[in-house]
Amino acid sequence: MSKCMPKILCVDDEPLNLTLLEVILLPRGYDVVMAENGLEALEKLKTERIDLCILDVSMPGIDGFEVCRRIKADKEHRVIPVVMVTAHTDSENRIRGIEAGADDYISKPFNTAEVLARLKMLLHVKSLQDSLRDAGEYAENIVETVRQPLLVLDSDLKILSANLCFYETFKVAPEETIGNFIYDLGNRQWDIATLRTLLEEILPHETLFNGYEVAHDFKGIGRKVFMLNARQIYRKKIGSEIILLAMEDITDRKQAEMLREDIERITSHDLKTPLNPIIGLPEIMLMDSNLTPEQIECLQLIKTSGHRMLTIIDSSLSLYKIEQGTYEISPVLFNLLPLVADIAKESALELARKRIKLLLSSHGCSVEAGDVFIVNAELMLCYTMLANLIKNALEASPPDAVITVSFEQDELWSFIGIHNMGAIPEEIRSRFFDKYVTSGKKMGTGLGTYSALLAARTHHGDISMQTSEDTGTLITIRLPKTF
Secondary structure: OOOOOOOEEEEEEEOHHHHHHHHHHHHHOOOOOOOEHHHHHHHHHHHHHOOOEEEEEOOOOOOHHHHHHHHHHHHOOOOOOEEEEEEEOOHHHHHHHHHOOOEEEEEEEEHHHHHHHHHHHHHHHHHHHHHHHHHHHHHHHHHHHHHOOOEEOOOOOOEEEEEEEHHHHHHOOHHHOOOOEEHHHHHOOOHHHHHHHHHHHHHHOOOEEEEEEEEEEEOOEEEEEEEEEEEEEEEEOEEEEEEEEEEEEEEHHHHHHHHHHHHHHHHHHHHHHHHHHHHHHHHHHOOOOOOOOHHHHHHHHHHHHHHHHHHHHHHHHHHHHHHHHHOOOOEEEEHHHHHHHHHHHHHHHHHOOOOEEEEEOOOOEOOOOOOOOOEEEHHHHEEEEEHHHHHHHHHOOOOOOOEEEEEEEEOOOEEEEEEOOOOOOOHHHHOOOOOOOOOOOOOOOOOHHHHHHHHHHHOOOOEEEEOOOOOOOEEEEEEEEOO
């Protein structure tokens, strides 16, 4: 109902009765529209915004019962409250009026207080219904604009509504969907164990759940992989619950990831062949006794870099095994400091180009020759983890700055901190360790921090990140001293 004066349609073939109603209603702020017969009343409904109808039972032509039935049969006007006007003793007509859809009745002769009380009550109810309907239409419009399949379920997991995207994605019609149990859809194609786990075991305790992956072969549309987000909402006013279930179709993304992983594995295998001469030839050349110290240093650097490249290729294959849960770690005790020093040598050109100093500190003191920092870890995984994180720090650091790699230990843990003065872009901070996340790097793969996190967790450790524009970025690796 609109916020302007409520408009009342008064229908009676007796002009005196219409005048009496007008005298009662106008001074109370109601806008009165009058009709002297049923046909005129139905025409007024088409041209006026009517909030309530007072309808006499006995009229020539179309009587009040038929007018009421037509109002209630009309989708647009059925929400208009209809008050039938009957005699005090006319119980039969009152019953017929209720059967025709009337919302209430008043008696002749009119009692002003009764008329006003009944109208006030019915208009209040209509106002609430209008608000509820508007809210429902608003919600439905939001649901329809969502570009992902979306279902609304009741507490019994029956479908209350679905959006157009759901029907188009799963090739089903509303009549096959609304009112059915979700598991019964498509001849029980939706009776999926992982979906049952979400709806019956997780959601009742969590209320909100995001990022639940479900894969299934659907008849007619093939295999689909969905990321489900679910929310349970308790509607306090009516004491019932509904479940919103949104489905993000990640099938194409999953296929792309699998293809990318296949390419990475094939590429890694093919890269090993040309590495053989890169590693082998320097060893042969180093046998020559006529080499200068500079030449020996260059050949040793080529040989070492070749081995590092082989390690990186092997680590990419290891990354795949870690993701699949098939990697078996083989930790050993070794001094981590020479490994970090080697990474610093390999980064010497970039450090010099940006005029950046790389400082190593152990327990608050500068690392000196002969210092040790023993870790219980796998050397290859530690190399790729630290090389990726130091490379990231070097890329993110402003010129003429300092990158600090610190080493600390307590009774249970070894801590490695990598600090630079660059800040991580705000848009990727919450996803910094996610796969393929990168920002501002044309050739970036988004695998560096992701693989570092996997390496730390494979060691039963972890990685954390702190960043701000004022203090820069600190990455802290935590590794257990014993397994």
